[in-house]
Amino acid sequence: MRVGLGHDTHRLVAGRPLILGGVRIEHPRGLLGHSDADVVLHALTDALLGAAGLGDIGDVFPDSDPTYKDCDSALFLRRTLERLGHEGWRVVNVDVTIFAQEPKLGPVKDRMRRHVAELLGIESSAVSIKAKTGEGVGSIGRAEAIGCQAVVLIDQ
Numbered sequence: 001m002r003v004g005l006g007h008d009t010h011r012l013v014a015g016r017p018l019i020l021g022g023v024r025i026e027h028p029r030g031l032l033g034h035s036d037a038d039v040v041l042h043a044l045t046d047a048l049l050g051a052a053g054l055g056d057i058g059d060v061f062p063d064s065d066p067t068y069k070d071c072d073s074a075l076f077l078r079r080t081l082e083r084l085g086h087e088g089w090r091v092v093n094v095d096v097t098i099f100a101q102e103p104k105l106g107p108v109k110d111r112m113r114r115h116v117a118e119l120l121g122i123e124s125s126a127v128s129i130k131a132k133t134g135e136g137v138g139s140i141g142r143a144e145a146i147g148c149q150a151v152v153l154i155d156q
């Protein structure tokens with residue numbers, strides 16, 4: 001068994017869709033990035049790569065590659081799961097914490113949980129999605145950014 005930790009932060013700006021855990025959320029602002037900037041799927045991808053000792057998301061999916069411009073970040077997760085699968089790894093469970101002052105994520109946490117479980121090919125009982133505000137402190141607390149931390153357990 002191996003454990004992996006992932007972290008990501010993206011700036012919250014006008015004129016971009018907000019996509020978290022592969023779920024589109026109605027909000028006047030979205031996350032800025034080369035891809036769709038889904039901090040949840042980025043943190044999960046990094047956690048999986050870390051657990052398997054395969055580098056980080058920037059090594060494997062560089063933002064200099066035009067293939068990934070505005071792409072659905074599920075692509076990063078799928079490709080990473082394929083690589084882990086080739087090495088005999090399966091995902092046991094994931095635990096995710098999203099840091100967002102806005103929007104309120106309570107109403108969409110369950111949709112995210114089911115969607116992430118589907119992407120990972122595991123039961124939704126093995127996926128945890130938690131949300132915290134920044135308590136008004138720092139860039140996340142000022143709603144300038146959204147952050148995410150993910151922990152995964154994989155088994156060979």
Ligand code: MG
Binds near residue numbers: 008009033038042
């Ligand atoms: Mg990212």
